Each structure stands twice: as structure tokens, then as C-alpha cells.
Amino acid sequence: MAADEPLVLGIETSCDETGVGIVRGTTLLADAVASSVDTHARFGGVVPEIASRAHLEAMVPTIERALKEAGVSARDLDGIAVTSGPGLAGALLVGVSAAKAYAYALGKPLYGVNHLASHICVDQLEHGPLPEPTMALLVSGGHSSLLLAPDITADVRPLGATIDDAAGEAFDKIARVLDLGFPGGPVIDRLAREGDPKAIAFPRGLTGPRDAPYDFSFSGLKTSVARWIEAKRAAGEEVPVRDVAASFQEAVVDVLTRKAVRACKDEGVDHLMIGGGVAANSRLRALAQERCERAGIRLRVPRPKLCTDNGAMVAALGAEMVARNRLPSDLELSADSSLPVTEPHVPGAAHAHAHSRAHDHDHVHEISKDNLYS
Ligand code: KG4
Ligand code: ZN
Numbered sequence: 001m002a003a004d005e006p007l008v009l010g011i012e013t014s015c016d017e018t019g020v021g022i023v024r025g026t027t028l029l030a031d032a033v034a035s036s037v038d039t040h041a042r043f044g045g046v047v048p049e050i051a052s053r054a055h056l057e058a059m060v061p062t063i064e065r066a067l068k069e070a071g072v073s074a075r076d077l078d079g080i081a082v083t084s085g086p087g088l089a090g091a092l093l094v095g096v097s098a099a100k101a102y103a104y105a106l107g108k109p110l111y112g113v114n115h116l117a118s119h120i121c122v123d124q125l126e127h128g129p130l131p132e133p134t135m136a137l138l139v140s141g142g143h144s145s146l147l148l149a150p151d152i153t154a155d156v157r158p159l160g161a162t163i164d165d166a167a168g169e170a171f172d173k174i175a176r177v178l179d180l181g182f183p184g185g186p187v188i189d190r191l192a193r194e195g196d197p198k199a200i201a202f203p204r205g206l207t208g209p210r211d212a213p214y215d216f217s218f219s220g221l222k223t224s225v226a227r228w229i230e231a232k233r234a235a236g237e238e239v240p241v242r243d244v245a246a247s248f249q250e251a252v253v254d255v256l257t258r259k260a261v262r263a264c265k266d267e268g269v270d271h272l273m274i275g276g277g278v279a280a281n282s283r284l285r286a287l288a289q290e291r292c293e294r295a296g297i298r299l300r301v302p303r304p305k306l307c308t309d310n311g312a313m314v315a316a317l318g319a320e321m322v323a324r325n326r327l328p329s330d331l332e333l334s335a336d337s338s339l340p341v342t343e344p345h346v347p348g349a350a351h352a353h354a355h356s357r358a359h360d361h362d363h364v365h366e367i368s369k370d371n372l373y374s
Contacts, residue, residue, distance in 0.1 A: 006322035010315025013095030014087025021312030029070035081318020084112030085339025092335035109328035122313035140276030141168035160214025195246030280304035
């Protein structure tokens with residue numbers, strides 16, 4: 001770890017995790033997370049107002065905990081990064097407001113960064129600098145996409161995405177149908193280990209020869225699993241929860257890995273990065289490893305704690321922004337709940353201002369000339 005690498009604090013509040021991470025370059029120094037997931041569990045999903053209030057209460061203590069854990073002073077930071085989107089508007093706003101306050105008070109540059117690009121960049125903390133381009137399969141509660149990123153700070157290109165539910169959303173919905181609580185991913189992952197993935201042949205969405213090669217669809221699978229369970233219940237039979245979990249999970253990870261490996265082959269990229277909460281799934285990790293090995297592709301997946309939402313991923317992308325001299329955001333930065341994946345960060349308007357000032361100047365000049373000669 002070189003002392004001249006950028007020291008950046010990252011704040012993540014896009015959903016129900018208040019995450020604050022500190023990194024120097026690509027080295028993780030602190031990863032403090034306060035989660036309000038238990039408060040949401042009894043509602044079967046994240047309640048935005050509850051999440052925002054929990055962020056507000058956890059924000060300052062989590063920042064202080066991270067600084068202590070990293071053993072650095074806020075004065076030494078080279079920048080403050082924050083998730084400015086996509087995510088829940090009210091939840092994002094708490095993080096963005098906090099980041100602006102700290103950046104202003106400390107006189108540090110502010111970087112509003114993209115949550116999805118952060119899920120990819122976090123792997124730098126575990127496996128070193130990302131190759132360029134990076135092929136990434138991004139699978140979370142709100143998104144499922146295949147992305148080709150020649151430069152994670154400035155150039156992220158979507159090859160395909162889900163046309164209905166996100167992969168994590170499908171896990172959460174099936175867990176609800178099976179009365180397994182929220183969030184569904186971790187519990188289905190656990191139960192599936194004791195089930196038979198071949199017990200029930202659930203459909204693989206969008207895998208026909210005429211289907212878009214890199215798009216995903218999980219809504220048909222979800223309906224099919226729900227109907228299968230209903231039919232069992234209606235017949236008064238016991239639902240084999242472990243087999244259903246294993247067979248459902250297999251359908252999801254089969255399609256995800258198949259399409260990701262195909263994208264690597266088609267684009268001539270010899271490695272694959274998997275990020276987002278669903279990347280914590282043990283079967284997804286195992287099957288991806290198996291298929292990548294067979295295809296001669298190197299697989300990079302961060303450890304599970306770095307896959308689910310955290311502040312370290314935001315700090316990792318922020319540090320990359322500083323290292324590559326990307327333009328910081330303005331203090332007017334706002335939360336953007338639907339920030340597109342193609343915008344890794346929200347640069348300030350410095351260029352626009354410079355341009356409009358030059359323009360004003362020309363304008364003034366012309367008027368004075370007019371005055372002179374008229
Ligand atoms: O990235 P993330 O923490 O938050 C979003 O940005 O959405 O992803 C959360 C999603 C949830 O849907 C959760 O059920 C899923 O990731 N998830 C998993 C696992 N751990 C979390 N899905 C499958 N297997 C897991 N082990
Ligand atoms: Zn996420």
C-alpha cells in the first residue's frame with residue numbers, strides 16, 4: 001500500500017444498509033455496516049421510510065466507527081464518495097446529505113458515484129486492479145445485467161439486462177411464497193444445499209435460439225414455482241421446501257452463468273467478474289467457477305460480505321475516481337433514484353460553468369463593440 005495512493009471514505013445508503021468504508025487505493029482499511037434489515041423483516045420487504053430513518057440514526061456513529069477502524073483522521077482524506085443512485089430516493093438522500101456536509105466542513109472533494117459500478121469496482125479490494133475491459137455480471141435485489149466496462153470510472157456499456165424481475169427479487173419473492181422470511185437469498189441458499197437441484201424442472205427464461213442472448217427474465221420462473229407450490233398445497237401434499245429451493249436456485253444460476261460465459265466468449269474477454277448481493281450465492285459461485293474453468297475464463301467474485309451492499313465498494317470506486325483525476329461532483333449534487341448504469345459518477349458542472357462564463361464574456365464583448373460603433 002503506497003502512502004501516495006488516494007485515501008477515500010465511501011458512504012452507501014441506497015437501500016437498508018448504512019455502509020461506511022475507507023480505502024487507500026485498492027486496499028481496504030475499514031468496512032463498517034449498520035443494517036436495518038431486521039426492522040423490515042416483519043413487513044416482508046424494505047419499507048423506505050423506515051430505511052431512511054435508520055440511516056439518519058446510524059450515519060454519524062458508522063462514520064466514526066469506520067474512521068476509528070481505519071486508524072485515520074478525517075482531515076487526511078483525499079475525498080468523500082457517496083452513492084448518489086440508483087436506489088430508494090429518501091434513503092439515498094441521507095447519504096448524499098451527510099457526504100456533502102462532511103466534504104464541505106472538511107474542504108474535501110465530493111464524488112457522487114453509481115451503486116452498480118461500485119458493486120463491480122469493489123473487487124479491486126480483493127483481487128487487485130480490474131482488467132480493462134471488465135466483463136461483469138451484476139446481480140442484486142434491483143438489477144440483473146451483463147456489462148462490459150472498458151473503464152469502470154467512465155465507460156460502462158450494458159450488453160443485456162432483465163426484462164422483468166431482478167435475480168435477487170426472484171429469490172425474495174419465492175422465499176415469501178415458501179414463508180421463509182426476508183431477505184430470501186441467504187435462506188434459499190442455505191436450504192438448497194440439502195435439496196435436489198434436479199428434483200423439479202423449472203423453466204429457464206429467455207434461453208431460446210431467437211431470444212436476446214444477454215437479456216434475462218425471471219418472472220415466468222417465479223410464476224411457475226409459485227403455481228407448483230400452490231398445486232401441492234391444494235392437493236394437501238407437503239411441499240418439499242429444500243427441493244423447491246434447490247431446483248429454483250438452479251434455474252436462476254444456470255441461466256446467469258450460461259449467458260455470462262457466452263458474453264465473455266462473444267466479446268473475446270478472458271475473465272468474468274460477478275458482483276451484487278446475489279453474487280454471495282454459494283451455488284452461483286460454484287457453477288460459475290465450473291463453467292469458467294471449462295471455457296478458459298478467469299473468474300473474479302469478491303467475498304460474500306463485499307457482494308452485499310457496503311460502504312467499501314463506494315470508497316473503492318471513489319478512490320479510482322481520484323486516481324484517474326475524474327472531475328468531483330458539485331456540492332449541489334442530488335440523489336438520483338434512477339441513475340443509469342452508464343454513468344459511473346456524477347461530475348460537477350465545472351466545464352459547463354467555464355463554458356458559460358466564456359460565452360458570457362463574448363456576449364459582453366459584442367455588446368460593448370456595438371455600443372462603441374453605434
Ligand atoms: O446488492 P444487494 O445487497 O442490494 C441491492 O442493491 O439490491 O442485493 C440484495 C439482494 C437481495 O435480493 C437478497 O435476497 C440477495 O441479494 N442475496 C442473495 C444472497 N445473499 C443476498 N441471493 C441469493 N443467495 C444469497 N446467498
Ligand atoms: Zn446493491
